[in-house]
Amino acid sequence: MADIQKTAPTSKRFFHRYIFLAIFTFLGILIALFILIPLAKVVLLSDKASLWQALTDAATIKSIGLTLYAALITTAVGLILGVPLAYILARYDFPWKSIVEGLIDLPIVVPHTAAGIALLFVFGRNYLFGKWFGAIGIQFVDSLAGIIVAMLFVSVPFLINSAKEGFKKVDVRLEKVSRTLGASPWQVFQRITFPLAWRSVAAGSLMMWARGISEFGAVVILAYYPMVTPTLIYQRFESYGLSQAIPVAALLIIVCAFIFIGFRTLLRRRPDDD
Amino acid sequence: MISLKALNLELRNFTLKDINLEVASGDYFFLVGPTGAGKTLLLETIAGLHNLKSGEIWIDGRNVTQLEPEKRNIGMVYQDSALFPHLSVADNIIFGLKVRRLPASDIKKRLDEISVLAGVSHLLDRKPGKLSGGEKQKVAMARALAIKPQLLLLDEPLSALDPETREALQRELKRIQKELNITVVHVTHDFDEAMLLGKHIAVINKGSLEQVGTTEEVFSKPDSEFVARFTMIRNIFSGNIFRQSENLSAFRTGNLELIINTDKVGATHACIRPDDITISPDISSQANTNSFISIIDRIEDRGMTFTCLLMSPWRFAAW
Numbered sequence: 358m359a360d361i362q363k364t365a366p367t368s369k370r371f372f373h374r375y376i377f378l379a380i381f382t383f384l385g386i387l388i389a390l391f392i393l394i395p396l397a398k399v400v401l402l403s404d405k406a407s408l409w410q411a412l413t414d415a416a417t418i419k420s421i422g423l424t425l426y427a428a429l430i431t432t433a434v435g436l437i438l439g440v441p442l443a444y445i446l447a448r449y450d451f452p453w454k455s456i457v458e459g460l461i462d463l464p465i466v467v468p469h470t471a472a473g474i475a476l477l478f479v480f481g482r483n484y485l486f487g488k489w490f491g492a493i494g495i496q497f498v499d500s501l502a503g504i505i506v507a508m509l510f511v512s513v514p515f516l517i518n519s520a521k522e523g524f525k526k527v528d529v530r531l532e533k534v535s536r537t538l539g540a541s542p543w544q545v546f547q548r549i550t551f552p553l554a555w556r557s558v559a560a561g562s563l564m565m566w567a568r569g570i571s572e573f574g575a576v577v578i579l580a581y582y583p584m585v586t587p588t589l590i591y592q593r594f595e596s597y598g599l600s601q602a603i604p605v606a607a608l609l610i611i612v613c614a615f616i617f618i619g620f621r622t623l624l625r626r627r628p629d630d631d
Numbered sequence: 632m633i634s635l636k637a638l639n640l641e642l643r644n645f646t647l648k649d650i651n652l653e654v655a656s657g658d659y660f661f662l663v664g665p666t667g668a669g670k671t672l673l674l675e676t677i678a679g680l681h682n683l684k685s686g687e688i689w690i691d692g693r694n695v696t697q698l699e700p701e702k703r704n705i706g707m708v709y710q711d712s713a714l715f716p717h718l719s720v721a722d723n724i725i726f727g728l729k730v731r732r733l734p735a736s737d738i739k740k741r742l743d744e745i746s747v748l749a750g751v752s753h754l755l756d757r758k759p760g761k762l763s764g765g766e767k768q769k770v771a772m773a774r775a776l777a778i779k780p781q782l783l784l785l786d787e788p789l790s791a792l793d794p795e796t797r798e799a800l801q802r803e804l805k806r807i808q809k810e811l812n813i814t815v816v817h818v819t820h821d822f823d824e825a826m827l828l829g830k831h832i833a834v835i836n837k838g839s840l841e842q843v844g845t846t847e848e849v850f851s852k853p854d855s856e857f858v859a860r861f862t863m864i865r866n867i868f869s870g871n872i873f874r875q876s877e878n879l880s881a882f883r884t885g886n887l888e889l890i891i892n893t894d895k896v897g898a899t900h901a902c903i904r905p906d907d908i909t910i911s912p913d914i915s916s917q918a919n920t921n922s923f924i925s926i927i928d929r930i931e932d933r934g935m936t937f938t939c940l941l942m943s944p945w946r947f948a949a950w
Contacts, residue, residue: 528713530709530711530713531713531715533675533678533680533700533707533713534707534709534713534774535715535726535730536678536679536680536699536700536701537678537679537680537700537701537703537705537706537707537775537784538701538706538726538727538730538774538775538778539701539704539727539730539731539778540701540726540727540730541699541701541730544730548726548730549715552717553715553716553717
């Protein structure tokens with residue numbers, strides 16, 4: 358009986374439970390608004406006429422198309438080169454593994470202008486890879502290939518880390534059982550591991566693509582031309598001022614919002630898939 | 632027949648040391664031992680999932696030591712069933728047939744056969760997430776058996792189930808094993824399960840085999856203190872054996888003396904199963920050897936049995 362008296366009255370319990378939720382909701386709304394308001398402001402600042410002007414401006418449309426396309430190619434390259442590494446990191450222990458993992462995170466930490474300069478010293482005309490690829494006719498300075506290299510460098514960590522977490526969640530014993538059932542390592546990866554981790558791989562790809570689209574620092578140093586949208590916004594701002602930069606920025610924000618909200622909805626786990 | 636010849640293996644926290652073992656074809660063989668003894672590791676090693684440091688594995692006269700797991704044709708069932716969560720029950724069962732690229736008609740026929748045998752025909756369209764623990768294990772069995780394995784490895788397949796389901800599945804396992812006459816190596820930490828289902832048994836501890844024999848042998852004549860404790864003998868004493876005559880010896884520990892029949896002499900252990908102790912209020916039965924007057928200290932109700940803890944001349948448990 359004494360126990361019952363010790364517990365708080367119902368109204369107090371109610372208060373305790375909801376004060377927690379109220380504080381968390383309040384703080385959550387705060388950060389959401391912090392993200393939403395500046396973006397909305399840019400979109401709302403640009404009146405219909407200037408938005409229309411941006412939409413009919415060949416340079417703007419071309420740059421948005423180029424940005425989306427270059428980031429997409431970059432993500433495809435990232436998938437081919439990054440997923441195997443993610444799998445190895447998730448499954449095996451080897452000497453200096455934590456050093457490898459730290460190195461992969463480095464592009465996120467390094468200022469992207471510095472990343473661009475570093476890339477220039479490897480992919481520039483007279484440097485290591487620049488020479489090799491130059492021999493087969495691929496140029497990295499002021500070219501699509503340069504944009505892709507810059508985007509890849511700064512965005513592939515997002516894919517590798519997300520895919521790695523996805524692979525870790527796949528029980529190793531599922532792989533072991535499928536081996537005993539007669540599947541080769543390739544078949545196991547194709548039929549078991551990848552299908553079970555694909556959501557993480559897809560989420561990582563989306564992040565990587567997004568990071569590629571937004572990249573300015575590294576791209577601008579390696580490839581000012583052809584002009585990706587972040588570079589175009591900067592160039593318009595520098596040459597003509599805010600009023601010319603805003604509609605381009607607004608258009609990119611609108612396009613990205615549609616794409617990313619769409620993909621997030623597609624990737625959302627439905628309750629009946631286990 | 633499966634022969635393990637001087638297996639040695641090292642893997643981070645686990646090792647297997649000089650494992651020698653033979654399992655006859657059609658045998659229901661048990662591998663028992665405590666958690667962390669290396670049971671799962673040994674099963675996975677037989678399946679080809681780990682690289683040996685030294686030793687050989689032979690199955691039916693063929694050296695499979697260097698063979699990849701997918702070439703060994705060994706079925707495996709884990710404790711938590713390890714069903715592929717993204718595939719239906721039917722697709723789980725036919726996984727091994729699909730990767731072998733068998734014709735669709737053969738796959739269908741085999742699926743029908745095996746799902747009837749394992750009693751899972753009514754579950755084929757479901758996803759593993761929607762099955763009970765017992766159903767999952769039956770599906771895992773069906774999946775392992777679908778490839779017509781020459782050997783079935785069971786890693787504590789019943790440990791996570793409730794007692795009723797476990798008993799039902801024990802009977803199923805026995806039936807299926809008999810029907811297919813397949814060689815089974817079953818890992819468990821439950822000695823009762825081994826007694827019930829197994830013909831032969833190996834006790835493993837810290838990566839080494841402690842004792843191998845028929846279940847009766849291991850149960851009634853444990854080779855070591857570890858095996859005795861593991862087979863649930865409660866009354867284990869360390870002491871000395873003195874020869875008294877041609878075929879009688881006395882085991883002495885403290886003020887207790889037991890007359891026993893053994894060839895051994897010197898410092899050793901003796902054990903008495905609780906169920907081999909008869910408690911009698913009748914003083915006249917004192918006439919027999921190994922009879923003592925004692926006091927019942929405590930009686931514990933264990934459901935099916937009572938445990939009596941006796942006081943003197945030494946602490947005993949009896950039921």
